[in-house]
Amino acid sequence: MHRPYNFSAGPAAIPEEVLRQAAAEMLDWHGSGMGVMEMSHRGREFISIYEQAEADLRELLAVPPQFKILFMQGGGLAENAIVPLNLSRGGALDFVVTGGWSQKSQQEARKYASVRIAASGEASGFTTLPDPATWQLDPQAAYVHACTNETIHGVEFQRLPDLKALGSDAPLVIDFSSHVASRPVDWSRVGLAFAGAQKNLGPAGLTLVVVREDLLGHALPACPSAFDYKTVADNQSMYNTPPTYAIYIAGLVFQWLKRQTDGALAGIAAMEARNIAKAKLLYGFIDGSQLYVNKVAPDCRSRMNVPFFLRDESRNDAFLAGAKARGLLQLKGHKSVGGMRASIYNALPLAGVQALVDYMREFEQHHA
Amino acid sequence: MHRPYNFSAGPAAIPEEVLRQAAAEMLDWHGSGMGVMEMSHRGREFISIYEQAEADLRELLAVPPQFKILFMQGGGLAENAIVPLNLSRGGALDFVVTGGWSQKSQQEARKYASVRIAASGEASGFTTLPDPATWQLDPQAAYVHACTNETIHGVEFQRLPDLKALGSDAPLVIDFSSHVASRPVDWSRVGLAFAGAQKNLGPAGLTLVVVREDLLGHALPACPSAFDYKTVADNQSMYNTPPTYAIYIAGLVFQWLKRQTDGALAGIAAMEARNIAKAKLLYGFIDGSQLYVNKVAPDCRSRMNVPFFLRDESRNDAFLAGAKARGLLQLKGHKSVGGMRASIYNALPLAGVQALVDYMREFEQHHA
Numbered sequence: 001m002h003r004p005y006n007f008s009a010g011p012a013a014i015p016e017e018v019l020r021q022a023a024a025e026m027l028d029w030h031g032s033g034m035g036v037m038e039m040s041h042r043g044r045e046f047i048s049i050y051e052q053a054e055a056d057l058r059e060l061l062a063v064p065p066q067f068k069i070l071f072m073q074g075g076g077l078a079e080n081a082i083v084p085l086n087l088s089r090g091g092a093l094d095f096v097v098t099g100g101w102s103q104k105s106q107q108e109a110r111k112y113a114s115v116r117i118a119a120s121g122e123a124s125g126f127t128t129l130p131d132p133a134t135w136q137l138d139p140q141a142a143y144v145h146a147c148t149n150e151t152i153h154g155v156e157f158q159r160l161p162d163l164k165a166l167g168s169d170a171p172l173v174i175d176f177s178s179h180v181a182s183r184p185v186d187w188s189r190v191g192l193a194f195a196g197a198q199k200n201l202g203p204a205g206l207t208l209v210v211v212r213e214d215l216l217g218h219a220l221p222a223c224p225s226a227f228d229y230k231t232v233a234d235n236q237s238m239y240n241t242p243p244t245y246a247i248y249i250a251g252l253v254f255q256w257l258k259r260q261t262d263g264a265l266a267g268i269a270a271m272e273a274r275n276i277a278k279a280k281l282l283y284g285f286i287d288g289s290q291l292y293v294n295k296v297a298p299d300c301r302s303r304m305n306v307p308f309f310l311r312d313e314s315r316n317d318a319f320l321a322g323a324k325a326r327g328l329l330q331l332k333g334h335k336s337v338g339g340m341r342a343s344i345y346n347a348l349p350l351a352g353v354q355a356l357v358d359y360m361r362e363f364e365q366h367h368a
Numbered sequence: 369m370h371r372p373y374n375f376s377a378g379p380a381a382i383p384e385e386v387l388r389q390a391a392a393e394m395l396d397w398h399g400s401g402m403g404v405m406e407m408s409h410r411g412r413e414f415i416s417i418y419e420q421a422e423a424d425l426r427e428l429l430a431v432p433p434q435f436k437i438l439f440m441q442g443g444g445l446a447e448n449a450i451v452p453l454n455l456s457r458g459g460a461l462d463f464v465v466t467g468g469w470s471q472k473s474q475q476e477a478r479k480y481a482s483v484r485i486a487a488s489g490e491a492s493g494f495t496t497l498p499d500p501a502t503w504q505l506d507p508q509a510a511y512v513h514a515c516t517n518e519t520i521h522g523v524e525f526q527r528l529p530d531l532k533a534l535g536s537d538a539p540l541v542i543d544f545s546s547h548v549a550s551r552p553v554d555w556s557r558v559g560l561a562f563a564g565a566q567k568n569l570g571p572a573g574l575t576l577v578v579v580r581e582d583l584l585g586h587a588l589p590a591c592p593s594a595f596d597y598k599t600v601a602d603n604q605s606m607y608n609t610p611p612t613y614a615i616y617i618a619g620l621v622f623q624w625l626k627r628q629t630d631g632a633l634a635g636i637a638a639m640e641a642r643n644i645a646k647a648k649l650l651y652g653f654i655d656g657s658q659l660y661v662n663k664v665a666p667d668c669r670s671r672m673n674v675p676f677f678l679r680d681e682s683r684n685d686a687f688l689a690g691a692k693a694r695g696l697l698q699l700k701g702h703k704s705v706g707g708m709r710a711s712i713y714n715a716l717p718l719a720g721v722q723a724l725v726d727y728m729r730e731f732e733q734h735h736a
Contacts, residue, residue, distance in 0.1 A: 004401035008408045011612055016395065019403050023394035026387050033372035033697060035387050037571045037617070040376045040698055073441040073573060074594055077608035081592030108593055198609055203405045205441060205573045205611025222590035224449030225476055226442050240445035241566055243573025243611065244379055249405070329401060330408055 004327035005352035009151050009305060009334070010178065010199035013347040018252040036248040041241050049244075050236075053251030060257055060267050061180075063210055064187050070209040070229060071237040071247055075196040076101065076177045078227070079207060080108035083173055085223040087143050087192065087215055088113035094141040094170065099126040099150030100336060101175060106145070112220060118144065126153040128297040132161040137168040143191060144170050149179035149302050151199070152334045154294070154341070156302035160189040171215060179304045180208065181257060182346055183272040191215055199304075200345045202250035205243045257346070271346050278344050278353045279303040285357045291364040309339035312367075316340075319363055326359050328352075372695035373720035377519050377673060377702070378546065378567035381715040386620040404616040409609050418610075421619030428625055428636050429548075431578055432555050438577040438597060439605040439615055443564040444469065444545045446595070447575060448476035451541055453591040455511050455560065455583055456481035462509040462538065467494040467518030468704060469543060474513070480588060486512065494521040496665045500529040505536040511559060512538050517547035517670050519567070520702045522662070522709070524670035528557040539583060547672045548576065549625060550714055551640040559583055567672075568713045570618035573611045625714070639714050646712050646721045647671040653725045659683075659732040677707035680735075684708075687731055694727050696720075 006013040029036050032045050039046040054069050063069060074082070084093065093113045095106035097120040109115050118137055119130035137144065144163060149156040156179060163172050171191020180195040192211040198204035209229065216230040225231050226240045262270035283301060286292045286308050294301070294308045310316055319340070323331050333339040344353055374381040397404050400413050407414040422437050431437060442450070452461065461481045463474035465488040477483050486505055487498035505512065512531060517524040524547060531540050539559020548563040560579040566572035577597065584598040593599050594608045630638035651669060654660045654676050662669070662676045678684055687708070691699050701707040712721055 003395065006402055006406050008402075008406065008411075011405060011407060011409060011609065013406050014403065019394050019405075023391040026391035026394070027371065027384065033695060034374055034376075035382065037379060037387075038374050038376065038381050039379060041379060041572065043376075043698065073443075073446070073611075074592075075441075075608045078441070078592060078594040081594065085592075111589060111592075196609060198612075203611070203613045204409065204609045205614055220590075221479060222588075224442075224446060224453075224479075224595075226446040226449065227592075240443045241379065241564060241572045243441075243571070243614070244566075245571045245613070246573055246611070327401060330411065 004329050005348060005355055006329045007342045007344065007348065007356070008330035009341060009343040010196070011204045012199050012343060012345050014202070014249070015253065015256045015347045018249065018256055021252055022249060037245045039244065041238055041244050046244055049248050049251055053247055053254055056251065056254035056258060060254060061185055062187070066213050067187065067210050068213060068216070068233045070211065070232045071242055072207040072209055072227070072232060073205060073243055075198070075204065075207055076175055076194065077104065079175070079194040079209070080105045081111065082227045083145070083192065083194065084109040084112035085227065086219045086229045087171070087173065088220070089142050089218050090220060091142045092116060092138050092140050094118040094138050094144040096130065096135060096144065096146040097122060098129055098147055098155055099153035101150055101152065102145065102147040105147065105175060109145070113142065116141070121155065125295070126150065126155060127295045127300070129155055129157060129300045132166055135161070135166060137163070137166055137170070139168065141168070141170045143173045144168065145173045145175070147175040149176065149304055151178040151305050151343070152337060154296050154302045154305045154307040155300045156304065158299065160186050162189055171212065179302070181268060181271065182275050182304055184268055197246060197250055199343070202253050203246045206246035206250060274350060275303045275344070275346070278348070278350050279306070281350070281353050281357060282306050282342060282344065285360065289360070289364055291367070292360060304345055305341060305343050307333055307337060307339060307341045313339070315367055322363055323359060326355070328356055328359055372697050373716060373723055374697045375710045375712065375716065375724070376698035377709060377711040378564070379572045380567050380711055380713050382570070382617070383621065383624045383715045386617065386624050389620055390617060405613045407612065409606055409612050414612055417616050417619055421615055421622055424619065424622035424626060428622060429553055430555070434581050435555065435578050436581060436584070436601045438579065438600045439610055440575040440577055440595070440600060441573060441611055442595070443566070443572065443575055444543055444562065445472065447543070447562040447577070448473045449479065450595045451513070451560065451562065452477040452480040453595065454587045454597045455539070455541065456588070457510050457586050458588060459510045460484060460506050460508050462486040462506050462512040464498065464503060464512065464514040465490060466497055466515055466523055467521035469518055469520065470513065470515035473515065473543060477513070481510065484509070489523065493663070494518065494523060495663045495668070497523055497525060497668045500534055503529070503534060505531070505534055505538070507536065509536070509538045511541045512536065513541045513543070515543040517544065517672055519546040519673050519711070520705060522664050522670045522673045522675040523668045524672065526667065528554050530557055539580065547670070549636060549639065550643050550672055552636055565614060565618055567711070570621050571614045574614035574618055642718060643671045643712070643714070646716070646718050647674070649718070649721050649725060650674050650710060650712065653728065657728070657732055659735070660728060672713055673709060673711050675701055675705060675707060675709045681707070683735055690731055691727060694723070696724055696727055
């Protein structure tokens with residue numbers, strides 16, 4: 001008897017093994033007599049949890065030594081302000097707008113800097129990604145911002161743009177909230193990456209920031225100390241009390257990720273292989289069906305967030321009710337686009353996608 | 369067999385009943401097929417958790433309807449910036465400095481406004497609180513800031529100052545992080561109150577803000593949207609994804625608080641009676657001993673945080689080792705003051721204070 005499959009876009013499914021371990025350790029972590037929630041963040045017990053989590057994440061994502069790993073708070077929406085507060089130096093910024101999230105990011109950044117839209121997918125209804133060769137980059141920009149997986153519109157960069165090859169020396173800032181740890185990252189192309197944890201890493205309330213050291217130390221005077229990357233880095237993410245329990249859960253997810261294998265692959269490479277297989281199964285079924293449609297250009301489709309529509313939208317409620325009855329949860333699309341959305345993050349197994357496809361097929365046949 | 373008693377200053381002890389319920393519900397909340405960590409914050413399951421938590425807190429603390437309750441992130445240190453970003457209007461601010469926390473608050477506020485020290489306990493080494501009658505209040509101040517319980521120095525306001533009676537119309541801002549929910553609040557004297565949750569409310573990573581509605585809507589242009597109280601209030605604390613699991617745990621703590629009784633008293637009144645008894649027992653023992661000393665003036669002593677010193681500091685390590693062996697955890701004092709500190713928040717029962725006093729007596733006799 002398996003648990004229901006949870007297709008939430010975030011907060012999202014957590015691996016069952018992680019939840020079981022957290023429940024077992026809730027009152028007493030490793031014989032300490034305390035639950036993790038009850039530990040001083042300055043005590044050696046929590047410090048060991050923190051250091052292990054950071055080391056595991058660095059290993060999993062192959063983060064080079066010249067990058068700092070910061071555990072912060074406020075999620076992606078807070079980072080939309082925190083990034084320009086730290087990196088803009090009050091100058092010009094280039095934004096690539098590819099959906100709802102980068103749209104919000106560029107809007108918030110206008111509080112702190114002069115924002116240019118270097119490229120936009122809006123004309124296509126965000127069903128395609130603008131080719132980097134067409135981006136209008138400002139040679140003076142303090143950074144270039146891109147959201148490398150758009151949770152709402154379901155588009156994903158299959159490779160990171162090489163800004164240097166495009167003639168820009170600006171650091172690339174990526175919002176990788178909704179596909180972090182689902183595939184490797186080419187850090188040679190990145191200056192800063194941020195992610196809310198609640199999609200692929202752990203509980204809401206934890207934000208991951210990976211930032212190249214040379215970008216630290218230039219925060220605007222208005223930047224709150226608790227969100228000044230240099231202050232955070234200099235204090236090992238403990239300038240203010242960190243979200244200790246969320247870090248602990250993320251650490252358990254990292255250990256779970258390290259245990260994953262797929263043939264000869266392990267860790268993130270194994271996850272990527274699995275995520276490719278999951279996406280192929282779901283998009284393949286949708287494209288072959290008469291009832292369901294995904295409007296995103298095939299080479300821009302997200303492996304993580306699969307929005308789709310019923311060609312007959314009067315059946316939406318029946319579709320969702322039937323899904324829930326089968327233990328297929330949280331499939332309703334984002335209110336701004338409607339329809340359905342299956343978020344198939346790391347913790348959602350291939351069997352869950354297969355169960356969804358089986359249900360979709362049956363629903364289509366039954367309602368034909 | 370009871371669990372060890374945990375005297376951590378924060379993150380701190382959580383009621384055992386709360387931890388047991390959280391562990392039991394970890395994989396499946398109320399038959400939903402999801403753990404709380406896995407729920408969309410927009411779904412009806414989490415909305416019901418959120419609304420219950422807010423309603424319970426409003427009832428427990430008797431928060432009047434003209435105050436908004438906000439669940440935020442970043443803790444007290446982030447609020448040190450967020451409060452002036454929202455309330456200063458770039459004008460003058462009055463700070464009452466009574467220990468380490470208000471000291472940090474006034475420092476951070478200088479980024480956003482002109483700060484005056486209206487009163488300070490520094491001359492006494494923060495062992496007394498300056499009498500409100502002596503405060504030098506600026507009639508033009510946008511607000512007056514006080515930390516009503518200083519976690520490090522162990523001083524606590526036994527009643528809130530009445531600014532109106534002191535001739536000031538400025539709203540009072542209180543940092544009540546380390547005694548929230550330990551006693552009633554006189555909201556007629558308060559404009560805004562904030563608290564990191566990790567002492568008396570729940571896990572680290574959740575910040576409570578209670579703010580009078582008329583103070584909303586005046587944020588400085590540099591205020592990040594995610595920390596603009598009006599934006600947060602207008603979106604029921606869901607402009608950015610809230611720390612859902614921390615809110616759930618805090619909600620369980622609120623329900624635990626509502627179940628508490630002490631004679632005819634219930635809820636916060638019952639907790640206050642218990643906290644008075646706990647503080648009386650511990651301070652009474654310290655004052656009657658030859659080995660231990662607490663330097664705070666009796667009428668300024670905190671019921672929550674009891675710093676104390678061994679007159680012979682060479683015995684500190686032996687004291688801590690013996691305490692740990694008895695299941696009395698996290699008694700080491702803050703690095704900035706040294707010595708010992710017993711934080712005796714709501715979740716630490718009278719029996720825990722009795723066990724500490726028994727140990728302290730035995731240690732004193734044994735080392736006499």
